[in-house]
Amino acid sequence: MDLGAITKYSALHAKPNGLILQYGTAGFRTKAEHLDHVMFRMGLLAVLRSKQTKSTIGVMVTASHNPEEDNGVKLVDPLGEMLAPSWEEHATCLANAEEQDMQRVLIDISEKEAVNLQQDAFVVIGRDTRPSSEKLSQSVIDGVTVLGGQFHDYGLLTTPQLHYMVYCRNTGGRYGKATIEGYYQKLSKAFVELTKQASCSGDEYRSLKVDCANGIGALKLREMEHYFSQGLSVQLFNDGSKGKLNHLCGADFVKSHQKPPQGMEIKSNERCCSFDGDADRIVYYYHDADGHFHLIDGDKIATLISSFLKELLVEIGESLNIGVVQTAYANGSSTRYLEEVMKVPVYCTKTGVKHLHHKAQEFDIGVYFEANGHGTALFSTAVEMKIKQSAEQLEDKKRKAAKMLENIIDLFNQAAGDAISDMLVIEAILALKGLTVQQWDALYTDLPNRQLKVQVADRRVISTTDAERQAVTPPGLQEAINDLVKKYKLSRAFVRPSGTEDVVRVYAEADSQVSWDSSIEKEPNIR
Ligand SMILES: CC(=O)N[C@H]1[C@@H](OP(=O)(O)O)O[C@H](CO)[C@@H](O)[C@@H]1O
Ligand SMILES: [Mg+2]
Structure with a gap:
C-alpha cells in the first residue's frame, strides 16, 4: 500500500467537514x-474486497429512484450479490474517516479481514444516466488505481447488468459472457425460444408500453429491442429525451401514488409497465374499460412466476x-393466495x-419479490443440472416442459432483480399461458392499502422484531397499533x-377502503 500516494490523492477528493453517512439498505x-x-474511498474499499475474495468486485454509481440531484454508490460482491454485512460496516467507517485517519482505517480493515495486499485486484464499474454520475465514477476509478487495482469501466449500465457482469466474471463465463452483447444475447435467445412455443401469439401479446422513468432503462432497452423483436415489440415512454429522471414517472412513483406515470397515453386494457431509475424494479398496470387504474405489483408478479414454475414442474x-x-x-x-390456493410456502x-x-437461496427454486417490484427467481445448481438433463432425455410433452424451464432459468437474472429480465419473463409467461393482463390481475384482489411517511425527530427510537411486523420500542406503540387494528376486518x-x-x-391494509380511511381519520398525527 503506497500510503503517501493515498494521502496525496485523497486530498483531491476531500471529505466535507462533519459529514456523516451510513452504508444503508x-x-x-x-x-x-x-x-x-x-466514491474515491469506495474505489479503495473495492480493491481491498477484491484482494480478500480473490474475485472481481463491482461498483455501481446510482441513486435508483431518488431525485436526479441525488446520487449513490454500492459495492457488488463476487456472485453478483450485495456486499457482506461486515464490509458494510467497513464502508461506513472508511466513508466517515477524517482525512488524517484514512490511512489507519484502511490498515485496520486490511488487518481485520486478513487481506493479502500482494494479491491482484480487479474492479468493474457501472453508472446510471444522472448528470453527476460520470464524474463520480471517475473518482471511483481514482481510488481503484491509487491502490494498484485493475479495472474495467462499463460506462452506462443498469444496476442489474452490473451485477450480471460481476457474476459472469467470477464463474468463468459459465453464467454468461461478461459483455453487454453477452447479456442481450443470453436473455433474448431464451425469450425468443420461449415465445416460439406460444400458441397464442396474436398482436395482443406482442406489444407492451414501457415507462422508463427517464433513466438508463430506456437506453438499454432501445439497444436491446431488436434482439427480441421477433417475440415482443416495446413502445418506450419517458425515455430521457425531455423529462427529468424519476419525476412523476417510474416504478416507484406508480407504486406509491397508485396512478399512471405522466407522459404515457394509455388506452383501456393496454398492458403497460414502469421501470425505476436504474432498472432493477418493475410494476405493471392497465386501465379497465371504465377508466379505473389497476396496479399489478411485485406480489402479483411473484404469484404469476411461481404458479408457472410450479405447473412446469408438475408436467416434468x-x-x-x-x-x-x-x-x-x-x-x-x-x-x-400463495399459501391457500397455490399451496406454496x-x-x-x-x-x-x-x-x-439470502432466504430464497435456501430453496431448490426461490422466488422473491418486494411489493414495489424488485425481485427475481433463484435456482440451485442441482436443479439447473437436473432440468438440463431432463430437457435432453425426457420424451415429448415432458421434454417440452423441461426445455421451457431451461429457457426460463436462462431468462432470469439470478444475480439481482432486473426490470428488463423480469419484463421478458412476464411477457413470455403471459404469451405461453394465453393470459391477458386482466386475467392475470384477477388471480386475487388486493386488500386496499396505503403507505405513508412520517417525519420524526429521531426515527431510531422505533425498533422492530418479527421481520419488522411488530414494534418493540417505544413502549406502548405496538399496543396502540393493536387496538386500532382489531376494529377492522382483515386488517394489518x-x-x-x-x-x-x-x-x-x-x-x-384492511378489507375496504372505507375501513382504511376511517382508521386514519381517527389518527390525525399520521399523514
Ligand atoms: C417500503 C419500501 O418500498 N422500501 C424500500 C426502501 O427501503 P426503506 O428501508 O423502506 O427505505 O428502499 C430499499 C432500497 O431500494 C428497497 O429495497 C425497499 O423496498
Ligand atoms: Mg432501483
Whole structure:
C-alpha cells in the first residue's frame, strides 16, 4: 500500500467537514455534491474486497429512484450479490474517516479481514444516466488505481447488468459472457425460444408500453429491442429525451401514488409497465374499460412466476421445493393466495433485497419479490443440472416442459432483480399461458392499502422484531397499533424506520377502503 500516494490523492477528493453517512439498505445515497470523497474511498474499499475474495468486485454509481440531484454508490460482491454485512460496516467507517485517519482505517480493515495486499485486484464499474454520475465514477476509478487495482469501466449500465457482469466474471463465463452483447444475447435467445412455443401469439401479446422513468432503462432497452423483436415489440415512454429522471414517472412513483406515470397515453386494457431509475424494479398496470387504474405489483408478479414454475414442474414430474419470499409490505391477499390456493410456502424477511435474496437461496427454486417490484427467481445448481438433463432425455410433452424451464432459468437474472429480465419473463409467461393482463390481475384482489411517511425527530427510537411486523420500542406503540387494528376486518398495520430516508414508514391494509380511511381519520398525527 503506497500510503503517501493515498494521502496525496485523497486530498483531491476531500471529505466535507462533519459529514456523516451510513452504508444503508442500498449503499450510500445523498445529494450528489456530497459524494466525491465517498466514491474515491469506495474505489479503495473495492480493491481491498477484491484482494480478500480473490474475485472481481463491482461498483455501481446510482441513486435508483431518488431525485436526479441525488446520487449513490454500492459495492457488488463476487456472485453478483450485495456486499457482506461486515464490509458494510467497513464502508461506513472508511466513508466517515477524517482525512488524517484514512490511512489507519484502511490498515485496520486490511488487518481485520486478513487481506493479502500482494494479491491482484480487479474492479468493474457501472453508472446510471444522472448528470453527476460520470464524474463520480471517475473518482471511483481514482481510488481503484491509487491502490494498484485493475479495472474495467462499463460506462452506462443498469444496476442489474452490473451485477450480471460481476457474476459472469467470477464463474468463468459459465453464467454468461461478461459483455453487454453477452447479456442481450443470453436473455433474448431464451425469450425468443420461449415465445416460439406460444400458441397464442396474436398482436395482443406482442406489444407492451414501457415507462422508463427517464433513466438508463430506456437506453438499454432501445439497444436491446431488436434482439427480441421477433417475440415482443416495446413502445418506450419517458425515455430521457425531455423529462427529468424519476419525476412523476417510474416504478416507484406508480407504486406509491397508485396512478399512471405522466407522459404515457394509455388506452383501456393496454398492458403497460414502469421501470425505476436504474432498472432493477418493475410494476405493471392497465386501465379497465371504465377508466379505473389497476396496479399489478411485485406480489402479483411473484404469484404469476411461481404458479408457472410450479405447473412446469408438475408436467416434468419433478417434485422440487419452491418457496416464495416476501416482506411485511406484501399485500395480505397475495400471501393468502400463495399459501391457500397455490399451496406454496411463503416466508417473510426484513425489507431490503439482500434479506430476500439470502432466504430464497435456501430453496431448490426461490422466488422473491418486494411489493414495489424488485425481485427475481433463484435456482440451485442441482436443479439447473437436473432440468438440463431432463430437457435432453425426457420424451415429448415432458421434454417440452423441461426445455421451457431451461429457457426460463436462462431468462432470469439470478444475480439481482432486473426490470428488463423480469419484463421478458412476464411477457413470455403471459404469451405461453394465453393470459391477458386482466386475467392475470384477477388471480386475487388486493386488500386496499396505503403507505405513508412520517417525519420524526429521531426515527431510531422505533425498533422492530418479527421481520419488522411488530414494534418493540417505544413502549406502548405496538399496543396502540393493536387496538386500532382489531376494529377492522382483515386488517394489518405496522411501522418501521426507513433504511434509506430519514422517515418512519407506516403501512396499513384492511378489507375496504372505507375501513382504511376511517382508521386514519381517527389518527390525525399520521399523514
Ligand atoms: C417500503 C419500501 O418500498 N422500501 C424500500 C426502501 O427501503 P426503506 O428501508 O423502506 O427505505 O428502499 C430499499 C432500497 O431500494 C428497497 O429495497 C425497499 O423496498
Ligand atoms: Mg432501483
